[in-house]
Amino acid sequence: MRNFEWTEPQTVEQALAWLAKANGKAVLMAGGTDLFTEIKEGVVEPDLVIDLTSIPGLASIQREETGVRIGALMSVAGLAADAMIKRDYPGLSEAAGSLATPQLRNIGTVGGNLCQRPRCWYYRDAQMVCRKKGGSQCFASKGRNKYHAIFGGGICHIVYPSDLAPMLIALDSQVTLSSPRGDRSLPLAEFYALPSKNIRRENVLAPDELVREVKIPPAKKGTRSTYVKLKERETWDFALVSAAVRGTVSGGGLGDVAIILGGVAPVPWRLAKTEAALKGKKLTETLIKDALRVDLQEAKPLEENGYKLQLVEAAVSRALLSVTGGK
Numbered sequence: 001m002r003n004f005e006w007t008e009p010q011t012v013e014q015a016l017a018w019l020a021k022a023n024g025k026a027v028l029m030a031g032g033t034d035l036f037t038e039i040k041e042g043v044v045e046p047d048l049v050i051d052l053t054s055i056p057g058l059a060s061i062q063r064e065e066t067g068v069r070i071g072a073l074m075s076v077a078g079l080a081a082d083a084m085i086k087r088d089y090p091g092l093s094e095a096a097g098s099l100a101t102p103q104l105r106n107i108g109t110v111g112g113n114l115c116q117r118p119r120c121w122y123y124r125d126a127q128m129v130c131r132k133k134g135g136s137q138c139f140a141s142k143g144r145n146k147y148h149a150i151f152g153g154g155i156c157h158i159v160y161p162s163d164l165a166p167m168l169i170a171l172d173s174q175v176t177l178s179s180p181r182g183d184r185s186l187p188l189a190e191f192y193a194l195p196s197k198n199i200r201r202e203n204v205l206a207p208d209e210l211v212r213e214v215k216i217p218p219a220k221k222g223t224r225s226t227y228v229k230l231k232e233r234e235t236w237d238f239a240l241v242s243a244a245v246r247g248t249v250s251g252g253g254l255g256d257v258a259i260i261l262g263g264v265a266p267v268p269w270r271l272a273k274t275e276a277a278l279k280g281k282k283l284t285e286t287l288i289k290d291a292l293r294v295d296l297q298e299a300k301p302l303e304e305n306g307y308k309l310q311l312v313e314a315a316v317s318r319a320l321l322s323v324t325g326g327k
C-alpha cells in the first residue's frame with residue numbers, strides 16, 4: 001500500500017478546501033469500509049485521505065415538516081434502528097438492516113453507502129485495466145459475468161451495489177451536495193450516471209463536491225414500503241437482485257407505486273413500465289408477471305447471468321404483494 005497524508009477537517013468548508021487543494025489526488029473517507037478495501041488492493045492510490053468523521057452535525061436524522069433529513073455521516077446501523085424510520089419508512093430500515101454485517105453497519109455511513117464503488121472483480125483487481133480505469137475493454141462482457149448487469153451495461157457491466165440507494169430513490173429522496181460554490185440538491189435518481197455518461201464514475205458528483213445529506217419527503221398516509229434482497233448466501237452478501245418498492249393501496253387496488261431494482265444495472269434501475277401497468281390494479285402474481293414482461297424484454301443478460309431475470313420476478317412479486325397485503 002502506498003503512503004498517503006491524512007487530514008481531519010472540523011467543518012465541511014475545511015474538507016472542501018482540502019479537496020480543492022489536492023486537485024484530484026485526495027479521497028474522502030467516512031467509515032472507510034469500502035475505501036480502505038480499494039486502497040489496500042491498490043485500486044485507489046490517493047496522496048491525501050480526508051477523514052470526514054470529525055465534522056459535527058452530519059450524523060443525525062432530523063424530522064421536519066418538509067420531511068426527514070439524514071446526514072451523510074449517519075451510520076447504517078443507526079438508520080436501521082431508528083424508531084421513526086422503522087414506523088414511517090419501513091423499507092429503508094429493512095434495506096439498512098440487510099446490509100453487510102453488524103460491525104460494518106456500525107461503521108459504514110449513509111453517504112459512503114451512496115458513493116461506494118462497484119464490486120466488479122475486474123474493476124477491483126489492480127492488474128486489470130478495464131474501461132472504468134482508463135483501459136479499452138470491459139473484461140466482464142466476454143469473461144466471468146455471473147454477478148454483472150442485465151440492464152444498462154453496454155460499455156461497462158458493473159452493477160451498483162448499494163442497498164440504500166434503490167430504497168431511497170423509491171421514496172423520492174433528494175440528495176444535497178456541497179462544494180465551494182455552495183449547496184445544490186437534486187433527486188437521488190439523477191445523482192447516478194450510466195457508464196455511457198461517465199465511464200470513470202457512477203455518479204454526477206464533481207471532483208470538488210461531497211454528499212452532505214439526503215432528504216426524504218414526508219410519508220403519505222397509506223403508503224407502505226419494503227425491501228427484498230436476494231443473495232447467494234444466508235450470511236452477509238451483496239444483492240444478486242434486490243427490489244425496493246413503495247406503494248399505496250386505495251380502493252382495493254394499487255395506487256401510486258415505485259419499483260427500483262438493485263444488483264441488475266450500473267445504476268439503481270427503475271421499472272417504469274411495470275409501475276404504469278400495475279397502477280390502479282388489484283395485484284395477483286400473474287398480473288405482476290405480465291406487467292414485468294415489457295421491462296424484462298429490454299434486459300440484455302450476459303452469458304452467465306440470465307438467472308437474474310427470474311430473480312427479478314421473484315423479488316418484485318414478493319415486494320409488491322407484501323406492500324399491498326397480498327402475502
Ligand SMILES: Cc1cc2nc3c(=O)[nH]c(=O)nc-3n(C[C@H](O)[C@H](O)[C@H](O)COP(=O)(O)OP(=O)(O)OC[C@H]3O[C@@H](n4cnc5c(N)ncnc54)[C@H](O)[C@@H]3O)c2cc1C
Nearest residue numbers: 030031032033034035100108109111112113115162163211
Ligand atoms: C464485507 C463487506 C460487505 C459489504 N456488504 C454490503 C452490502 O450488503 N450492501 C451495501 O450496500 N454495501 C455493502 N458493503 C459496502 C460498504 O461497507 C457500505 O456500503 C458502507 O455503507 C460504506 O460506507 P462507509 O462510510 O464505510 O464508506 P467509505 O468507505 O468511507 O466511502 C465509500 C466511498 O464513498 C466516498 N464517500 C464517503 N463519504 C462521502 C461523502 N459524504 N461524500 C462524497 N463521497 C463520499 C469515499 O470517497 C469512497 O469512495 C460491504 C463492504 C464490505 C467490506
